[in-house]
Amino acid sequence: MERYRVDLRSDTVSRPSASMRAAMAAAEVGDDWFGDDPTVNRLQERAAEVTGKEAALYVPTGTMANQISLRLHVTGAGHLVAATDGAHVASTEMTTSAVLSGIAYKTGDPGPRGWMTAELARSLVEDEDPYDVEAIDLLAVENTMGHAGGTVMPVEELRAIRKIADEAGLPIHLDGARIFNASVAAGVDVSEYAREVDTLMFCVSKGLGAPIGSLVCGTRAHIREARRLKILFGGAWRQAGIMAAAGLIALEDGPSRLHEDHERARRLAEGVVERLPGSIDPATVETNMVYVDTEAVGLPPIETIDRLGDLGVGATFVSGKVRMVTHVDVDDDGIALALDGWRSVAADVAKEM
Ligand SMILES: Cc1ncc(COP(=O)(O)O)c(C=O)c1O
Numbered sequence: 001m002e003r004y005r006v007d008l009r010s011d012t013v014s015r016p017s018a019s020m021r022a023a024m025a026a027a028e029v030g031d032d033w034f035g036d037d038p039t040v041n042r043l044q045e046r047a048a049e050v051t052g053k054e055a056a057l058y059v060p061t062g063t064m065a066n067q068i069s070l071r072l073h074v075t076g077a078g079h080l081v082a083a084t085d086g087a088h089v090a091s092t093e094m095t096t097s098a099v100l101s102g103i104a105y106k107t108g109d110p111g112p113r114g115w116m117t118a119e120l121a122r123s124l125v126e127d128e129d130p131y132d133v134e135a136i137d138l139l140a141v142e143n144t145m146g147h148a149g150g151t152v153m154p155v156e157e158l159r160a161i162r163k164i165a166d167e168a169g170l171p172i173h174l175d176g177a178r179i180f181n182a183s184v185a186a187g188v189d190v191s192e193y194a195r196e197v198d199t200l201m202f203c204v205s206k207g208l209g210a211p212i213g214s215l216v217c218g219t220r221a222h223i224r225e226a227r228r229l230k231i232l233f234g235g236a237w238r239q240a241g242i243m244a245a246a247g248l249i250a251l252e253d254g255p256s257r258l259h260e261d262h263e264r265a266r267r268l269a270e271g272v273v274e275r276l277p278g279s280i281d282p283a284t285v286e287t288n289m290v291y292v293d294t295e296a297v298g299l300p301p302i303e304t305i306d307r308l309g310d311l312g313v314g315a316t317f318v319s320g321k322v323r324m325v326t327h328v329d330v331d332d333d334g335i336a337l338a339l340d341g342w343r344s345v346a347a348d349v350a351k352e353m
Contacts, residue, residue, distance in 0.1 A: 005312030039241030077102025114148020150289030208254030
């Protein structure tokens with residue numbers, strides 16, 4: 001039996017569609033260690049085309065995609081990557097970066113929308129102290145910014161950051177796990193964002209709906225070295241064409257339906273605030289993430305998540321809030337179910353008052 005009637009814990013929980021499963025069953029495969037899986041190669045070519053980069057590399061996870069990318073740019077143990085507080089690379093992947101590549105982070109708070117600003121980038125990379133021996137090798141940015149609620153960095157900001165990076169002689173890596181959500185919300189092609197960075201990664205396993213996989217995109221030279229690092233990190237996954245077949249469908253069909261996830265997320269937020277005034281401002285929902293501040297209305301978040309879970313609604317705890325994420329397997333009925341759950345939560349609060 002399914003654990004939840006509607007699973008909003010993440011956009012990673014979606015199941016492959018019937019057409020994905022059919023393509024996976026029929027996929028032509030080879031051995032990806034040798035670089036001769038034709039379906040993987042097709043996905044990589046398509047990813048390079050879509051992002052406008054010279055080449056791309058298919059890897060099992062977003063974490064591996066980021067870690068390979070960081071290692072491409074960071075030249076020595078103890079060197080720093082400049083990022084925002086809460087950036088996935090500098091929080092969830094902080095210890096991974098330290099263990100795999102000796103990377104440490106220099107971070108700062110860019111304000112409530114969470115994404116890197118030109119102002120913060122400048123303050124992080126500017127070397128004001130003549131006795132300072134820190135070595136910053138890379139500026140890392142993230143779009144959408146997960147920890148801040150799936151917020152969208154405007155391409156103009158990235159252009160301004162590019163200028164600062166150029167002045168400082170630094171490359172930029174974009175953690176674009178959800179760059180297609182950003183692109184749809186901003187009405188800006190993914191290649192416009194990609195043009196401003198040296199490398200980017202994106203996940204087909206999140207909003208785009210594939211079961212597994214992420215792509216590192218960059219120059220041919222980057223990707224040649226990235227392939228070596230993928231093998232080094234244990235990511236040479238043999239007949240991966242079975243997965244890449246689903247990734248190709250996700251990349252073709254996924255982006256055109258993301259606006260539906262964004263609309264449903266906004267409706268979910270509007271429904272929640274009707275039931276629990278003061279718990280969220282629906283205007284802050286820019287893509288597919290809804291962060292409810294239950295503490296602001298006197299509800300402990302973990303207990304709320306447990307209560308929602310008992311009611312068949314999957315949610316998680318992120319940044320001190322109750323997080324829900326819409327995706328391809330959440331339809332209008334799913335949103336109604338979730339709001340029924342929140343109605344019960346709100347009724348419990350009313351009873352206790
Ligand atoms: C912004 C961001 N980057 C990277 C990752 C890592 O992806 P994965 O879970 O596939 O390793 C995530 C995962 O949720 C993410 O949200």
